[in-house]
Amino acid sequence: MGNRGIVFLLIVSLAFNIYLLGPETISERLEMQGDQVSLQETNEDLRRQLEECNQSLEACSLQLEFYREQLLESGIGGEECPLAFLGNATMQAPAIVQRVELIERGPFIRQRVTEEGAMLDISVEMVPGRGRVLVQTVPLMGVIFQDTANMAVSLAQERTGADLSQSDIIFSITANEEIPGVDGPSAGALMTVLVLSSINSTPLNPLVTVTGTIDEQGNVGAVGGILEKAEISEQTGKELILIPEENRQLEITSETGRSVGGIVISEGESEIVDAESYIEEEIGIEVEYVSDLDDILQYVFVDQ
Incomplete structure (x- = not known):
């Protein structure tokens, strides 16, 4: 077959798919693909935020441990602050x-x-x-x-x-x-x-x-x-x-x-x-x- 024949078959195949699926189905598939890409980007942003929170918690934990050691060195660590009598x-x-x-x-x-x-x-x-x-x-x-x-x-x-x-x-x-x-x-x-x-x-x-x-x-x-x-x-x-x-x-x-x-x-x-x-x-x-x-x-x- 010549090139003209191949082009003709592609046009016929595309027309047949459009006929079977309809233009609305193709549009929906394209929208779903776009939504999937958006969800992937959102998940990536959430992952980065979670990592940042974990880093902050780790820093707070280190500070808490530092202050606890300071209290122990001062001789009052482990003791609860006395409550006010009323x-x-x-x-x-x-x-x-x-x-x-x-x-x-x-x-x-x-x-x-x-x-x-x-x-x-x-x-x-x-x-x-x-x-x-x-x-x-x-x-x-x-x-x-x-x-x-x-x-x-x-x-x-x-x-x-x-x-x-x-x-x-x-x-x-x-x-x-x-x-x-x-x-x-x-x-x-x-x-x-x-x-x-x-x-x-x-x-x-x-x-x-x-x-x-x-x-x-x-x-x-x-x-x-x-x-x-x-x-x-x-x-x-x-x-x-x-x-x-x-x-x-x-x-x-x-x-x-x-x-x-x-x-x-x-x-x-x-x-x-x-x-x-x-x-x-x-x-x-x-x-x-x-x-x-x-x-x-x-x-x-x-x-x-």
């Missing part, structure tokens, strides 16, 4: 208020210092912070509670093992009136109880109060004004007051007066009595002696 507790504390009275007798003026009981609302709140111990008094009082507060927090941490380095401990001492002088250290035992209650989330018995100093070993020390503190505690509805063992012996003074030439001379007689028996009989509030923190904890919580 909590609060409130207790009423009996206190002694000194008042100065000016007495005029003719041309003479003299001062008379009297002592009476007062009830303070003492509360502690633990919030996220930097391990600070803060004290606020409302209204401003003439005594510093800071040393007592620091001792209470230190003793509570030692007893419970709690790490308070991520908490601020805020003591609030509130009175109904401006108080010129308060025996601050005598609230040490009570403030320690407040911190323990806040750490352990243990509710306190509102019918119980305590007075006494506290030392680093948790020993409760003697305080003044036991009678006045017992009286104000009973007047404000308390049923039990805890007093230091060292205050077991109570000196009671009774005054008598006799007239000499129109001048009244006051004379006083003292006797030593058992504080628990005297207070329970004369004031009407229950008394328990305490010598250390363990003794106090037997009485101050609701469930005990």
Whole structure:
């Protein structure tokens, strides 16, 4: 056959295929081929992105390992950062208020210092912070509670093992009136109880109060004004007051007066009595002696 014959057969074959398949089928096949090429390009882009992500993850892993080694070298690796303790507790504390009275007798003026009981609302709140111990008094009082507060927090941490380095401990001492002088250290035992209650989330018995100093070993020390503190505690509805063992012996003074030439001379007689028996009989509030923190904890919580 000649060239013309071959060309004629090709034209006939193409016409026959178009007739059998139709122009739409050929167009669809061409579109499918284009889509396949596009998908291959997309897959290639995704593969490159995956490789980049793997490289980033590897870099982050190396950085993490570096910082972990730094922590290990600094001696704190493997230890979890302490969590902040959160909590609060409130207790009423009996206190002694000194008042100065000016007495005029003719041309003479003299001062008379009297002592009476007062009830303070003492509360502690633990919030996220930097391990600070803060004290606020409302209204401003003439005594510093800071040393007592620091001792209470230190003793509570030692007893419970709690790490308070991520908490601020805020003591609030509130009175109904401006108080010129308060025996601050005598609230040490009570403030320690407040911190323990806040750490352990243990509710306190509102019918119980305590007075006494506290030392680093948790020993409760003697305080003044036991009678006045017992009286104000009973007047404000308390049923039990805890007093230091060292205050077991109570000196009671009774005054008598006799007239000499129109001048009244006051004379006083003292006797030593058992504080628990005297207070329970004369004031009407229950008394328990305490010598250390363990003794106090037997009485101050609701469930005990």
